[in-house]
Amino acid sequence: MLRQPGLSRRARWAGGDRVVSQLMAKALAHPKLVSLAAGFTDQQTLPVEPTQKALEILWSDPARSLAALQYGTTIGHGPLRELLLERMLQADGRTAAEMNVSIDQVVVTAGSNVLLFLVADSLLDPDDIVLCGAPSYFVFLGILANLGVRAVGVETDEQGLIPEAVDEELARRAASGELHRVKAIYAVSYFDNPSSVSISVERRAALVELAKRYSGEHRIRIIEDTAYRELRYSGEDVPSIRSFDPEGDTVVAAGSFSKSFSPGIRVGWGVLPPDLVGPVLGQKGNIDFGSPNFNQYLMHTVLAESLYDDHLERIRASYREKIDATLEAAEQFLAPIEGVSWGRPSGGLYVWLRLPENVDTGTDGALFDRAVDEGVLYVPGSHCYPSQSRVLPRNMIRLSFGVPSCQEIRCGVEALGRAIRQVVR
Amino acid sequence: MLRQPGLSRRARWAGGDRVVSQLMAKALAHPKLVSLAAGFTDQQTLPVEPTQKALEILWSDPARSLAALQYGTTIGHGPLRELLLERMLQADGRTAAEMNVSIDQVVVTAGSNVLLFLVADSLLDPDDIVLCGAPSYFVFLGILANLGVRAVGVETDEQGLIPEAVDEELARRAASGELHRVKAIYAVSYFDNPSSVSISVERRAALVELAKRYSGEHRIRIIEDTAYRELRYSGEDVPSIRSFDPEGDTVVAAGSFSKSFSPGIRVGWGVLPPDLVGPVLGQKGNIDFGSPNFNQYLMHTVLAESLYDDHLERIRASYREKIDATLEAAEQFLAPIEGVSWGRPSGGLYVWLRLPENVDTGTDGALFDRAVDEGVLYVPGSHCYPSQSRVLPRNMIRLSFGVPSCQEIRCGVEALGRAIRQVVR
Numbered sequence: 086m087l088r089q090p091g092l093s094r095r096a097r098w099a100g101g102d103r104v105v106s107q108l109m110a111k112a113l114a115h116p117k118l119v120s121l122a123a124g125f126t127d128q129q130t131l132p133v134e135p136t137q138k139a140l141e142i143l144w145s146d147p148a149r150s151l152a153a154l155q156y157g158t159t160i161g162h163g164p165l166r167e168l169l170l171e172r173m174l175q176a177d178g179r180t181a182a183e184m185n186v187s188i189d190q191v192v193v194t195a196g197s198n199v200l201l202f203l204v205a206d207s208l209l210d211p212d213d214i215v216l217c218g219a220p221s222y223f224v225f226l227g228i229l230a231n232l233g234v235r236a237v238g239v240e241t242d243e244q245g246l247i248p249e250a251v252d253e254e255l256a257r258r259a260a261s262g263e264l265h266r267v268k269a270i271y272a273v274s275y276f277d278n279p280s281s282v283s284i285s286v287e288r289r290a291a292l293v294e295l296a297k298r299y300s301g302e303h304r305i306r307i308i309e310d311t312a313y314r315e316l317r318y319s320g321e322d323v324p325s326i327r328s329f330d331p332e333g334d335t336v337v338a339a340g341s342f343s344k345s346f347s348p349g350i351r352v353g354w355g356v357l358p359p360d361l362v363g364p365v366l367g368q369k370g371n372i373d374f375g376s377p378n379f380n381q382y383l384m385h386t387v388l389a390e391s392l393y394d395d396h397l398e399r400i401r402a403s404y405r406e407k408i409d410a411t412l413e414a415a416e417q418f419l420a421p422i423e424g425v426s427w428g429r430p431s432g433g434l435y436v437w438l439r440l441p442e443n444v445d446t447g448t449d450g451a452l453f454d455r456a457v458d459e460g461v462l463y464v465p466g467s468h469c470y471p472s473q474s475r476v477l478p479r480n481m482i483r484l485s486f487g488v489p490s491c492q493e494i495r496c497g498v499e500a501l502g503r504a505i506r507q508v509v510r
Numbered sequence: 511m512l513r514q515p516g517l518s519r520r521a522r523w524a525g526g527d528r529v530v531s532q533l534m535a536k537a538l539a540h541p542k543l544v545s546l547a548a549g550f551t552d553q554q555t556l557p558v559e560p561t562q563k564a565l566e567i568l569w570s571d572p573a574r575s576l577a578a579l580q581y582g583t584t585i586g587h588g589p590l591r592e593l594l595l596e597r598m599l600q601a602d603g604r605t606a607a608e609m610n611v612s613i614d615q616v617v618v619t620a621g622s623n624v625l626l627f628l629v630a631d632s633l634l635d636p637d638d639i640v641l642c643g644a645p646s647y648f649v650f651l652g653i654l655a656n657l658g659v660r661a662v663g664v665e666t667d668e669q670g671l672i673p674e675a676v677d678e679e680l681a682r683r684a685a686s687g688e689l690h691r692v693k694a695i696y697a698v699s700y701f702d703n704p705s706s707v708s709i710s711v712e713r714r715a716a717l718v719e720l721a722k723r724y725s726g727e728h729r730i731r732i733i734e735d736t737a738y739r740e741l742r743y744s745g746e747d748v749p750s751i752r753s754f755d756p757e758g759d760t761v762v763a764a765g766s767f768s769k770s771f772s773p774g775i776r777v778g779w780g781v782l783p784p785d786l787v788g789p790v791l792g793q794k795g796n797i798d799f800g801s802p803n804f805n806q807y808l809m810h811t812v813l814a815e816s817l818y819d820d821h822l823e824r825i826r827a828s829y830r831e832k833i834d835a836t837l838e839a840a841e842q843f844l845a846p847i848e849g850v851s852w853g854r855p856s857g858g859l860y861v862w863l864r865l866p867e868n869v870d871t872g873t874d875g876a877l878f879d880r881a882v883d884e885g886v887l888y889v890p891g892s893h894c895y896p897s898q899s900r901v902l903p904r905n906m907i908r909l910s911f912g913v914p915s916c917q918e919i920r921c922g923v924e925a926l927g928r929a930i931r932q933v934v935r
Contacts, residue, residue, distance in 0.1 A: 091728025303516025349803035378774035
């Protein structure tokens with residue numbers, strides 16, 4: 086926490102975990118490092134051509150060209166919101182009527198991070214509680230810290246958040262008179278960051294049921310982050326958590342084009358319960374006075390002109406190769422080391438690695454600097470655990486395979502193997 | 511204030527003034543209305559060609575094309591920040607060394623509204639105090655309300671904020687033991703919204719001196735909003751308030767391309783005191799995880815390829831015609847009505863109109879609906895006054911001439927004249 090005089094409480098709370106800047110400094114200081122740390126997307130498959138094509142189409146319509154360069158509305162570009170909702174319903178195999186939803190509940194932001202922040206900021210006061218998986222996406226944990234909110238970790242396994250553990254935590258808070266402070270459950274429902282686990286269908290339904298059952302004067306919301314939904318490399322898509330909330334009063338579904346198309350264009354969105362739309366837009370207007378309209382017109386054209394699905398096929402093929410390269414390298418260089426194991430994800434951008442229990446993977450531990458010396462950077466798993474967790478394993482690692490080439494991935498994993506051997510010896 | 515259960519304090523505070531949505535609803539319900547209300551920019555001079563040219567140049571460089579579509583950094587695109595700082599220094603006739611400033615203090619955001627919000631959110635706790643002109647930009651007043659902050663109005667005249675009034679207010683707060691709650695002074699230093707007044711050079715220096723003199727354990731900052739600096743239609747540019755702070759510890763200078771180039775591309779920035787950069791970036795990372803990189807590469811190219819200054823010339827010429835049309839129409843249709851007067855701005859997008867004291871221009875007053883019936887929409891001046899003001903005149907109107915054509919402006923002002931006559935009669 087920053088102690089500088091004259092700062093707001095929020096600014097002091099925000100000054101907590103500086104892992105990202107630490108890692109970036111390491112990467113800058115060692116330019117030959119293979120970074121298996123950054124959650125960036127593959128540079129080579131970024132959609133230059135589809136973006137150019139979409140812009141050509143946009144420029145061919147003078148009225149739309151002008152409109153794209155003018156202010157938009159706080160809620161976002163209507164035709165884009167329409168397509169976003171359509172795609173979600175189609176993927177879930179539902180109709181708008183079945184899901185009690187309309188485009189008035191679709192809010193577009195400059196990246197889904199803004200949407201997640203706005204929803205959190207509209208629901209949460211300092212000392213409120215959000216249940217999060219242990220582990221969870223660390224940038225969202227940063228949002229909660231920034232708001233002075235308690236992130237309470239709930240056990241997860243290879244099917245994601247464990248409903249029984251959520252139930253127990255909620256019952257415990259009810260018994261201690263703190264249930265009114267539990268405002269939300271956060272879940273990356275597809276290929277979680279960092280664990281790459283997807284929540285099973287049965288559990289999706291169970292989580293919605295739990296949130297509704299424990300809702301009192303205020304609802305307990307589920308904030309469903311679907312950022313990786315479309316980065317599936319094998320197996321069948323499953324319906325969103327939102328699809329198990331036909332009343333539409335419980336789940337906020339957040340989506341993003343940053344992973345599936347371009348993080349530089351930075352368009353995200355959320356499908357909100359009706360009663361949250363007004364409050365979120367009230368805050369949004371004050372914070373951003375509207376997200377970039379140009380980017381929304383661009384992404385609308387990308388979707389409307391079917392440039393998106395072709396691109397998805399292309400990046401899926403590329404990431405499929407990379408995940409295979411990662412898993413093969415792990416098999417070759419890490420499997421022989423006793424006590425090292427990992428999941429085999431069918432999507433997303435991460436492999437979540439467990440080392441022997443006595444290996445501390447943190448930046449202050451024995452492994453981290455050796456790994457850097459050997460030529461590889463990773464995210465220490467401990468940064469992915471909510472501040473209030475029953476478990477805080479020190480022996481986990483998040484490997485990202487989005488940015489490096491297959492060859493670099495191989496070198497990086499081999500380097501990691503060498504570093505681990507030095508430490509477990 | 512919203513009273514819905516389960517909302518955060520902030521969301522409830524944000525739900526205050528709904529004037530913008532009220533006005534937009536009116537405009538939608540009466541599509542033939544001439545809107546002299548919206549602060550949008552002229553649709554016809556939006557920079558379609560310069561944007562196309564800049565993108566052509568960007569696409570011709572494969573490495574930069576890819577980089578533009580990838581994630582950027584939280585602080586923003588380096589080469590853009592360099593040009594922004596250079597332009598500010600050049601306009602102020604100073605060097606970086608004289609101004610104790612470097613590009614590490616330049617933060618780029620998706621519109622300057624985000625920058626203003628981030629600075630406010632990093633400095634201000636609920637019940638803190640910000641001194642603002644009476645009147646002031648109402649969206650910034652909305653930010654302060656959203657943060658639970660007290661916006662205290664200070665008297666202004668045709669040279670802007672009156673330093674003696676600021677001095678008195680600060681002395682009063684010191685006497686009442688509340689000086690530690692005064693964290694900032696907000697000023698739109700060029701062609702203020704709504705009054706179109708620019709702060710005189712002498713007063714710029716005096717305001718900086720006052721802020722420094724009253725600074726105690728924490729500094730009192732001046733948040734200088736330069737959004738309209740480049741929309742000058744006559745007379746000479748004057749140095750920024752920032753230029754009178756050679757130590758660079760007091761003034762935050764916020765800038766924007768939304769008025770001078772394109773609000774749809776939505777790139778803004780701030781030049782911050784060094785000690786505020788870390789806190790602002792800490793919050794920014796949590797809120798937006800980086801502003802759209804694509805837009806920053808685009809605006810960098812626009813500046814670097816000299817596409818910006820040509821465009822500025824073009825829109826200045828267009829707005830010069832519109833302001834002349836507004837002032838001529840006012841002379842013809844409003845001057846004959848006793849008690850009606852207005853300033854003659856040399857820049858910006860607004861004419862600030864004073865009606866006879868007994869005319870209430872508010873949405874609930876006698877004039878507003880008559881004006882709508884006659885065919886014109888305006889912003890009632892009362893929405894532009896800080897919540898804690900010694901004065902709250904009900905007889906002011908903000909007219910915006912950015913969007914309508916000269917012909918529409920003429921019709922709108924004529925309609926307003928008819929409506930006023932009905933009310934003063």
